[in-house]
Amino acid sequence: MSLPDDRLEAELSALGPMLTWPEPGDLAPAVSERLRAGRRAWGSRRWALVAAAALVLLLAAGSLTALPGLRRAVADWLGLPGVRVERVESGRDLPSPAATPELGSRVSLAEAAAAVPYNFVRPKSVRNLEVYLDGEAVTLVSRAPSGDIELLITQFEGTLDRELVAKVLPPGSRLRGVVIGGRQGYWIAGDPHTVLYLDPFGEIRENTVRLAGNTLLWQRGGLTLRLEVGADLRRALLIARSLK
């Protein structure tokens, strides 16, 4: 007797849940241990770079080797949890900016406060803030009368266990170090850039936030903050320091 394909396919789909699957082991500690062992064997400096840049290289494969000066800088950025900054040689591979950035679902301030396990900060002087929630990341948006976004602040607990964000910088952008509240931060000005992040299903997503392209990245307590604003560094720093 021979079954038609679709019948057999249906039976196979039903079979999956019926099989006695072994209890999956937690492989993460062993995998980490082996990667650390590789690091010892390989030389810690180089390894730190790979660890820092690995997920960024998804987009910018090869650019690190082409830019030796950048290697040290990437290693130095290890101090900012959850954030990876990398420069690409060409903007060609970057997706065009999304008309509406994916910010999450629109919620009220109170709903956001109830949903996240940390106290998020906001600019007290800005009225009519839109609040978006994406997982445990809160984004505050202020719009110009035209509807264009003029200020965007994203914050999340910057533990690498939860979130991975990477910025891919096209050649037209500039980066400089700044100090905010005694902590190292970064100012990225110029062309729009792409954000890479890990979604709850373990897929790597990317989006490009459409703004003037000026971004301030810094840490405050256990939070990592990203402020995007169509203004210069001086004003961005003023806003950053005014967050309560």
Added chain:
Amino acid sequence: MDAYEELVRLHQALAQRVAYVVLGSEAEAQDAAQEAFVKAYYALGSFRAGASFRAWLMAIVRNEALNRARSASRRTTLATRVAEDRSSGAAAPTPEAAILAAERGAELGAALGSLAPRDRAVIALRYFEELSEKEMAVALGCRPGTVKSRLSRALSKLRGALSEDEEVAP
């Protein structure tokens, strides 16, 4: 490193299941999945953002498991458990239907276990892990157009194994 641990935890059950179908051994499946995650880490540069990470990872898991299975043509039995009591709904099967379904499951599990590891992997990825055809192409390392023929070859071997069993049966 911590971000990668997170990725491992999100995909490790899937990786171990696929390796288990290929290898038929829990311990070997764990070893193969662990090795695959280490290899995937060093190969991250070849992953293109926007593609399916799961499918990309499955290609590495499948290769690792097949390499380990190559040493012998292993026949394994993919055991099924007796259908659990699904008494919650009105659609609960009659005891007779449940027994028939369990028997058919055992038969299928045995037939699947008799296939070559390569064919088992194709079936596991498509029907147990429900990869789309596009993801299948990535996981099998073939062109999207080839996925159908790979699947249909595996199905026809499975059908052959099922009818062999029938011939032996009284």
